[in-house]
Amino acid sequence: MNFNGHIIIFASIFLGFWLDTIISSFDIRTHILILESVPYLAESCIGLLIFCYWVYAIPEKLQSSSALLYGLLIDLCFGDAIGFHMLFFVAISYVIHVYALRFRLFSYFQLIIFFAGAAVFYLACKYLIFSPINYSYLLLIFSFCINALAWLPIYFGMRYIRRRLI
């Protein structure tokens, strides 16, 4: 894949993570203003789902080095501990590569379950590493639902972009 392709893919992943930040800021403001007595319930993983889509859609073009590089850039851009997204991107990329062709046989529902599960695993790891105090199963369950709902729009949106730009 040429350099422009990588730029487009990274830009889409970056926008996804940026959107996650915006959504969580909005969530937090609403939470602080209105729902302070209720625990913080859900977190979206749009950036991760977009990365998963690209690996799922073009596994032959996105390999371990790309996952490593994208992870490093995301860690740097969003101020996370260096290595977290690298590690997670490499791991999820490996799993998707192993089952790349099998995924073609999956229904949309099965894909939703798998990718929402991956997003919840990512959230669980993130909370366990960075904020074990705030780890909550309720948050994971609600986040699973949110990310399951987000998968199909991301899937069709990214497919539209891929067919026109890559």
Next chain:
Amino acid sequence: MARSTPTYTPAGKYVLGGIISAALLIADLNYQTFSAARGLTQASGIYTQLILGNIVGYTSKISATFEDKKDLIATNQKLRDELLHMQNKIFLAQQLELTSKNILDVQEPLLKGNLEQESMQSLKIASFDLKNYLCCSSHTLYLRNPNKVDIADNLPVFNGHTFIGQTFGGDLNLVKVILLSDASHILPIKIKDFYCNARGAGRPLEIKCVVPQNSESSSLEVNDLALSSGLGGVFPNNIVIGKISSIIDNNLNEIEILIRLKGDPLQQNYFGISLSL
């Protein structure tokens, strides 16, 4: 049929990638190896946002010239900023009066005046890490330092009413502030005659003390005021930090005292940094 579909990349490369990233993660988490690089990129990001914000601000200003309310909005904004600035100044003046009673004589009013002017910097907020503020243990914000004033680490930061945190380095003319509620922040406090080290709870507006159960700690009640003890050497003593929101018995002969902080960092755009307290 094969049990699993073939991969496009040998597993060895993924294992290598995993090892590299795990090593980086451990190095960063345990030893803060890349904190400088991370701080720099974060500061650059904030600068980009500020520049974009300025561009948007200028654009909206140009369009606002065609509106009658422009002057009123500007005056209102200016007055609000002035008010916040004044609040910070008054707060600092009160603190100076308390702390300098013993060292400043009546015959040195000029010295005191100079001290007041030079001892406080009122800085506007540049960025608030809202994403981590509610979800995670790290609670920080960045203040703009356009005059490039040399601001040391571990100086108290206040919001006009009480202290909200302390300085913690900075990058590219931005001052990083670690809030009292950050899980890594420890503040020595006193409640009545009881002293303890309150650690940030990692949740907004909350700090907590975990102390052994004894007669002193058992006398504490919900809504008792928590004051700074001054023992840490950063904050002056006897400033109201918050009040007890709940006392939890954890059945290990220890009690957890949760304190609701008084200073809400989300309420203001200007924060004062005391250079002399």
